[in-house]
Structures are given as structure tokens and as C-alpha cells.
Amino acid sequence: MNGRRAAVAGLAAAFVTVAPGAAQADGAKLYATHCSVCHQAGGAGLAGVYPRLAGRGPDLARKPAGRRLMVSAGLYGMAGRLEVDGKPIMGVMPGFAQLPDAEVAEVLSYVAGLGGKPAPPFKPAEVAAVRASGRLSPTAVNALARAAPGR
Numbered sequence: 610m611n612g613r614r615a616a617v618a619g620l621a622a623a624f625v626t627v628a629p630g631a632a633q634a635d636g637a638k639l640y641a642t643h644c645s646v647c648h649q650a651g652g653a654g655l656a657g658v659y660p661r662l663a664g665r666g667p668d669l670a671r672k673p674a675g676r677r678l679m680v681s682a683g684l685y686g687m688a689g690r691l692e693v694d695g696k697p698i699m700g701v702m703p704g705f706a707q708l709p710d711a712e713v714a715e716v717l718s719y720v721a722g723l724g725g726k727p728a729p730p731f732k733p734a735e736v737a738a739v740r741a742s743g744r745l746s747p748t749a750v751n752a753l754a755r756a757a758p759g760r
């Protein structure tokens with residue numbers, strides 16, 4: 610690595626470790642890597658295909674049932690019929706159970722801050738608790754979403 614690249618990498622590492630919004634910065638990166646291909650930049654979604662997360666993420670993350678749904682969808686994915694913004698979606702989302710609890714928490718914290726008033730961030734322990742309560746099928750996660758408040 611040449612000196613300039615090393616310096617830039619060092620700066621980036623310093624930013625990630627000391628910046629107050631570090632978790633959000635990581636969450637944004639994780640979102641761009643794993644989620645935005647479907648849910649689109651900023652959680653805009655795609656009407657009738659991929660649910661909008663902007664506004665919906667914070668709404669869900671303010672209630673225990675919604676938080677549980679978000680962690681379950683993040684870990685195990687989701688499949689089935691949904692209605693979002695008055696349009697039916699018959700979707701399949703992959704799960705991300707291969708990611709460590711901390712990364713699932715970071716990306717969901719980012720989603721919880723998309724649009725509107727940000728909801729409290731997710732803690733790795735919250736993800737661990739859902740993981741420990743047993744694996745759900747993507748269809749079972751869809752049932753949680755249909756039961757979640759606000760849809």
C-alpha cells in the first residue's frame with residue numbers, strides 16, 4: 610500500500626472508530642451492500658414490488674411487535690402477500706442470518722432512522738434474543754408483518 614492510500618485508509622478507520630455517528634455510518638454501508646438493491650437508496654422501495662422502508666422503518670421500530678418483525682425479517686427473510694401503500698406485493702426477501710448480531714443491529718438501526726423521526730437504534734442483544742427464540746420460515750415472518758401495527 611502506498612503512503613497516500615495508507616493515510617486515506619487510516620483516516621477512514623479513524624472516522625469509523627471515533628465519529629459519534631459511527632453505527633449509522635456502518636449501517637448505511639451495510640444497507641448499501643445488502644438491502645438497497647431491492648429497497649432502493651434511502652428506503653424508497655418500488656411500488657408493488659419492494660416495500661418502502663422510509664417512514665415505515667421508524668414506525669415499526671417504535672413498537673415491540675414491529676421491532677421483532679424487523680429483526681426476524683433481517684435474519685430469516687420474508688415471503689408472501691403484503692399490502693404496502695395500497696398496492697399488493699407478492700414478494701420474497703432473502704434472510705441475512707449469516708451476518709453477526711452487531712451488523713444486523715447496525716443495518717436495522719439505519720432503517721429505523723429512514724425518514725421521519727428516527728426510532729431508537731437496535732442493540733446486538735435484541736438481535737441475539739430473536740435468534741435464540743428459534744428460526745422462523747419466511748412465510749411465518751410475513752404473518753408477523755401482516756399482524757404488525759400500521760399496515
Ligand code: HEC
Nearest residue numbers: 643644647660679682687688689691699700701702751754
Ligand atoms: C432481493 C430483494 C430484497 C433484499 C436484498 C432485501 N429485501 Fe427486505 N423485503 C423484500 C421484499 C420483497 C419484502 C416483502 C416480502 C413479502 O412480501 O413477504 C421485504 C420486506 C422487508 C421488511 C418488512 C417491511 C414491511 O413493511 O413489513 C423489512 C423491515 C425489510 N425487508 C428489511 C430489509 C433489510 C434491512 C435488508 C438488508 C439487510 C433487506 N430487507 C434486503 C425484498 C428484499
